[in-house]
Amino acid sequence: MESFKNIEILDLPDITSLTFKKIHRDYLKVLLGSVCLITLVVIVALFVVNYNFQEVLPDFISYVYLGLFLVFILIILFIWIGFSRRKFSIREKDISYKSGVLIKKTTTVPFSRVQHVELDEAPISRLFKLASISVFTAGDSSDDLVIKGIKKTEALKIKEFISEKINE
Amino acid sequence: MNNNSDFTEFSKQSPKGILVIYISLLYKTLKVSWILLFLFLRKFSELSNQKLFYIFMAIGVFLLFLLVRAYLDYKNFQFKIENNHFVLKQGILKKTNTSISFDRIQNINFKQNIIQQLINVYEVSVETAGSKDTEIAIKALPFDKAQALKEQMSVKAMTAESSIIEEEKNPFLIINFKELLKVSLTENHLQSLLIFIALLFGIYQQLSDAFDGLGRKEDFDSYLDIESNAMYGSIIVFLILFVLLFIVALVSSFVRILLFHFNLTVFIKNESFEINQGLLTKKSIILKKEKVQSITVSTNPIKKKLGISFVTFKQAVSGKVNEKKNKLIRLVGCQYHQVLQIKELLFDFQSVENSEKYNSNTYFKSRMYFRSFLGLLIFNSILMVVLQNANWLWFNLILFPLVILLIRLKFKKTFYSFDDEVLLIGKGRIETHIIYLPFFKVQNIKMKQTLFQQRKDVVDIILQTASGKIKIPCIEKERATQIYNYTVYKVEKSTELWM
Structure with a gap:
C-alpha cells in the first residue's frame, strides 16, 4: 500500500485533473434533429390512424397525445443536459470519454490494448460533416469506447494518431 | 520419418472418420426431428402395413443418403502442411480452400466424444486468433498421427510448446472417481437443479408444441392438471416434494460434474497447463500462461471442511463468439497446496494477500436492501392480484430473513485489495469467490x-x-480514482504480452 501511494503522488497521470474537451456543438443539432424526425413520423402515423378510425378510437386518445408530448420534452431535456456532459480527452497513451445524465460514466482505453479504430459517418451527421470514432479492444468487450460528434477532419486526425500508436 | 507423419502431401483423415461423420450427421438430424419420431412411434399401431412400408423405405433411403454424404465429406476433406501454413481443402459441392499461417494458430486441442473413444480416434481442433470462421476441426485421426500433426505445427510456430510431446511427467493434479463424488457434493445444488429444470422445461415445451400442432394440447395439459391438482395444498406433499427436489439436485450435480470433469488430470509443462477431462467427450486443453486473464478461487463451507477449492481460469475470448463456456476452464477439487502452486506459476500473489482488505461502502448494502425489498414488494403484489387470496403470505416469513441473510453475507464477502501488480476482488454469498487479476x-x-x-x-x-x-461495486471515489x-x-507501462 505504501509503495502504491508513492507512485500515485509522484508520477501517476491523474484522470481527475485531465482537461476534457466537449464534442462539437453541431452534434446537438443532429441529436435534436433525429429525435424530432422520429417524433414527426410517430405523430403522422397517429394522425392517419386517428383520421381513419375516428369512431372506434377510445376517448382518452388526447391523453396519448399529451403523454407523447411529455416524453418528447423529457427526451429533449435529457439530450440537452447530457450533451454538455459528453466530453473526451486524448493523452499520449490513452483515450478517455465521459458522459451520462443519471449515471455518469468515465471510460479510459489505453492505446496498447486497442485492436482497431473505426470512423463512422451516420446520414444526418454527414450533413454537418461530423463523424464518430469507435475504439475496439480484443475479446468479448461489449462496450468499448465510442465518441460521437467530432468534426470529420479532427476525427481523421485522431484515427490516424491512434492507428500509429497501435502499430508502435 | 515414417509415412504416418508426413504431411507435405495432401492426406485424408483415418477411414474411421466416415463413421464419425456419419454418426454426427445422424445425431444432428435426430436432434431436429426427434419429435416427429416420437409421434410416429405413438401412432405406430394405427398405421397400415403399406404406409409403414413406405415410411421405412423413406427412412432407409435417408440413412443411405447420409452415409453417402458422410463418405463424400470424408473423401473431400484433405489437409497438408506447406511452408508454414496449414492448408485444408473441403466441401462436396462448394469447395473451400483454407490456409492458416502457423503464427496465427493459438492452440491445438484434442477431443474425443464417445464414438471417437470407441473407435480410438482423436478430433484435432485448431484454434486461431480472430474470427470463429477459421476454427478448424479434423474429426478423426489416430493418436500418433494427431500427435505428429500437432508436433509439426507447434514446433514451427511456437518453440516453447515443442516439449509438449515429451513423455508425461507426474500429473500435477489428478481427481479420481471417489474424489469427484466428494467434489460434486459441494456443488451449488440450486444451480444444478435450475439447469435440470430448464432442460426438462425445454423438452416439455417441445412436446407441448408437438401436441399443440395436432390439436391435442388439452389432452396433454389435462393429464398434467390431474396430477398437480391432487397434490395441491398438502404440506406433507410439499415436504416430500422438497426432499425429492433435493435428491434430484444432488443427482444432477453429480451427473454434471461427472460428465465434464471425469478423470480430470492436469500437467504443468513449460509454464502452461495441460488439462484432460470429460466422460462422454474427452477434452484435452493446453492453457498458456499468458492467455490466462484472471483466475477465481472458490470455496464454500463444505468445500472448506473437505479442504478443497475450485480454480476457474478465464481465457481470452476470440471475437464476439458466444462460446464463453468453452473458454471457462474449471479445475474442481484442488487441494490447498495445489492452489498455491497455480497462483505461484501465474503471478506473485504473496504480498497482495497480506495487504489490507477494503470493503465496499455501506451504501452498497443499502442499495441491495432497497432493490431486494422493492423486488419482493412487486413480487408480492403480483401474486396478490393473480391468486386473489392471502393464504400464502406466511411464505414471506421465510423469504424476508433469507434475503436479509444473503445480503449481509454478500456485503461481508465483497472486498478488494491490491498490491503493485495484482488486484484481488472478493465476492459471493454462500460461496466465496476470490478473483486474482493482474x-x-x-x-x-x-x-x-x-x-x-x-x-x-x-x-x-x-x-x-x-x-x-x-x-468492484460502491467504493469511495477517492480510492476509486x-x-x-x-x-x-x-x-x-507494461510491455508484457497480455493475451
Missing part, C-alpha cells in the same frame, strides 16, 4: 456513478479484460 491484463477501465451514489460520493469500477468484465489511475498507468 493490473496489466485490463483492456479498459470504467468508472460509473448514479445520482444516488453521487450523494454518498461512491462509484462502481468496471474493469474490462479480454475475458469479460470484473466489477487511485485505482483507476494506477491501472491505466500499469497497462500503459
Whole structure:
C-alpha cells in the first residue's frame, strides 16, 4: 500500500485533473434533429390512424397525445443536459470519454490494448460533416469506447494518431 | 520419418472418420426431428402395413443418403502442411480452400466424444486468433498421427510448446472417481437443479408444441392438471416434494460434474497447463500462461471442511463468439497446496494477500436492501392480484430473513485489495469467490456513478479484460480514482504480452 501511494503522488497521470474537451456543438443539432424526425413520423402515423378510425378510437386518445408530448420534452431535456456532459480527452497513451445524465460514466482505453479504430459517418451527421470514432479492444468487450460528434477532419486526425500508436 | 507423419502431401483423415461423420450427421438430424419420431412411434399401431412400408423405405433411403454424404465429406476433406501454413481443402459441392499461417494458430486441442473413444480416434481442433470462421476441426485421426500433426505445427510456430510431446511427467493434479463424488457434493445444488429444470422445461415445451400442432394440447395439459391438482395444498406433499427436489439436485450435480470433469488430470509443462477431462467427450486443453486473464478461487463451507477449492481460469475470448463456456476452464477439487502452486506459476500473489482488505461502502448494502425489498414488494403484489387470496403470505416469513441473510453475507464477502501488480476482488454469498487479476491484463477501465451514489460520493469500477468484465461495486471515489489511475498507468507501462 505504501509503495502504491508513492507512485500515485509522484508520477501517476491523474484522470481527475485531465482537461476534457466537449464534442462539437453541431452534434446537438443532429441529436435534436433525429429525435424530432422520429417524433414527426410517430405523430403522422397517429394522425392517419386517428383520421381513419375516428369512431372506434377510445376517448382518452388526447391523453396519448399529451403523454407523447411529455416524453418528447423529457427526451429533449435529457439530450440537452447530457450533451454538455459528453466530453473526451486524448493523452499520449490513452483515450478517455465521459458522459451520462443519471449515471455518469468515465471510460479510459489505453492505446496498447486497442485492436482497431473505426470512423463512422451516420446520414444526418454527414450533413454537418461530423463523424464518430469507435475504439475496439480484443475479446468479448461489449462496450468499448465510442465518441460521437467530432468534426470529420479532427476525427481523421485522431484515427490516424491512434492507428500509429497501435502499430508502435 | 515414417509415412504416418508426413504431411507435405495432401492426406485424408483415418477411414474411421466416415463413421464419425456419419454418426454426427445422424445425431444432428435426430436432434431436429426427434419429435416427429416420437409421434410416429405413438401412432405406430394405427398405421397400415403399406404406409409403414413406405415410411421405412423413406427412412432407409435417408440413412443411405447420409452415409453417402458422410463418405463424400470424408473423401473431400484433405489437409497438408506447406511452408508454414496449414492448408485444408473441403466441401462436396462448394469447395473451400483454407490456409492458416502457423503464427496465427493459438492452440491445438484434442477431443474425443464417445464414438471417437470407441473407435480410438482423436478430433484435432485448431484454434486461431480472430474470427470463429477459421476454427478448424479434423474429426478423426489416430493418436500418433494427431500427435505428429500437432508436433509439426507447434514446433514451427511456437518453440516453447515443442516439449509438449515429451513423455508425461507426474500429473500435477489428478481427481479420481471417489474424489469427484466428494467434489460434486459441494456443488451449488440450486444451480444444478435450475439447469435440470430448464432442460426438462425445454423438452416439455417441445412436446407441448408437438401436441399443440395436432390439436391435442388439452389432452396433454389435462393429464398434467390431474396430477398437480391432487397434490395441491398438502404440506406433507410439499415436504416430500422438497426432499425429492433435493435428491434430484444432488443427482444432477453429480451427473454434471461427472460428465465434464471425469478423470480430470492436469500437467504443468513449460509454464502452461495441460488439462484432460470429460466422460462422454474427452477434452484435452493446453492453457498458456499468458492467455490466462484472471483466475477465481472458490470455496464454500463444505468445500472448506473437505479442504478443497475450485480454480476457474478465464481465457481470452476470440471475437464476439458466444462460446464463453468453452473458454471457462474449471479445475474442481484442488487441494490447498495445489492452489498455491497455480497462483505461484501465474503471478506473485504473496504480498497482495497480506495487504489490507477494503470493503465496499455501506451504501452498497443499502442499495441491495432497497432493490431486494422493492423486488419482493412487486413480487408480492403480483401474486396478490393473480391468486386473489392471502393464504400464502406466511411464505414471506421465510423469504424476508433469507434475503436479509444473503445480503449481509454478500456485503461481508465483497472486498478488494491490491498490491503493485495484482488486484484481488472478493465476492459471493454462500460461496466465496476470490478473483486474482493482474493490473496489466485490463483492456479498459470504467468508472460509473448514479445520482444516488453521487450523494454518498461512491462509484462502481468496471474493469474490462479480454475475458469479460470484473466489477468492484460502491467504493469511495477517492480510492476509486487511485485505482483507476494506477491501472491505466500499469497497462500503459507494461510491455508484457497480455493475451
